[in-house]
Amino acid sequence: MRSRPYDSLVDNQELRATSIDLPESDITLYKHFFNESESRKFMVTLLDEIQWKQERISFYGKTYNLPRLTAWYGDPNKTYRYSGITVQSLPWIAVLEEIKSKIESVSRVKFNSVLLNRYRSGTDSVSWHSDDECQLGRHPVIGSVSFGQSRRFKLKHKSTKQRRHLELINGSYLLMKGATQDNWLHEIPKSKCQGERVNLTFRVIS
Numbered sequence: 001m002r003s004r005p006y007d008s009l010v011d012n013q014e015l016r017a018t019s020i021d022l023p024e025s026d027i028t029l030y031k032h033f034f035n036e037s038e039s040r041k042f043m044v045t046l047l048d049e050i051q052w053k054q055e056r057i058s059f060y061g062k063t064y065n066l067p068r069l070t071a072w073y074g075d076p077n078k079t080y081r082y083s084g085i086t087v088q089s090l091p092w093i094a095v096l097e098e099i100k101s102k103i104e105s106v107s108r109v110k111f112n113s114v115l116l117n118r119y120r121s122g123t124d125s126v127s128w129h130s131d132d133e134c135q136l137g138r139h140p141v142i143g144s145v146s147f148g149q150s151r152r153f154k155l156k157h158k159s160t161k162q163r164r165h166l167e168l169i170n171g172s173y174l175l176m177k178g179a180t181q182d183n184w185l186h187e188i189p190k191s192k193c194q195g196e197r198v199n200l201t202f203r204v205i206s
């Protein structure tokens, strides 16, 4: 039987994009962008090959460990400043280039850097913020890939306080662009889960 192009499109999980219906934003979620076996392979390689660091932040004169491990990779000399932390890019490694090229095929953008977060368990988190540093330009494009433990990704509108949450599952790809960072904050709250999660937020920085 001849295969029909429409059927193969529907069967291809990678192409199932959901546009998240929220005002003053442009958010697309590909829930099953990477399949189970690819995701497992990427998770193992990332845990093993990434140079994970415990960064510290200062707050009212005291310093604290960031509640997760992080790493910063990118094109040469991409220095990134966020939350009072300054990081110099490490050179791309094969696993990051492979993930980057896969998401670029649906994102209409070439990313030049990636911030990785490793949530060792549910006690690791990231608090409310927007990815809106000047270095990310007028309308930041953030390509966020998740492997391992699913975690809740919360969104809160800066002025109306409207809220929404999404589950970022193993192998998902969340693309945020346009005015999203101008108008919305996001966080990964602490949770009761035990499992480990790795998140990669690909970025375009100047």
Ligand SMILES: O=C(O)CCC(=O)C(=O)O
Residues within 6 Å of the ligand: 115, 117, 126, 131, 144, 153, 168, 186, 188, 199, 201
């Ligand atoms: O882990 C996530 O899904 C979000 C990470 C994040 O917001 C960030 O690195 O800026």
Ligand SMILES: [Mn+2]
Residues within 6 Å of the ligand: 129, 130, 131, 186
């Ligand atoms: Mn963020």
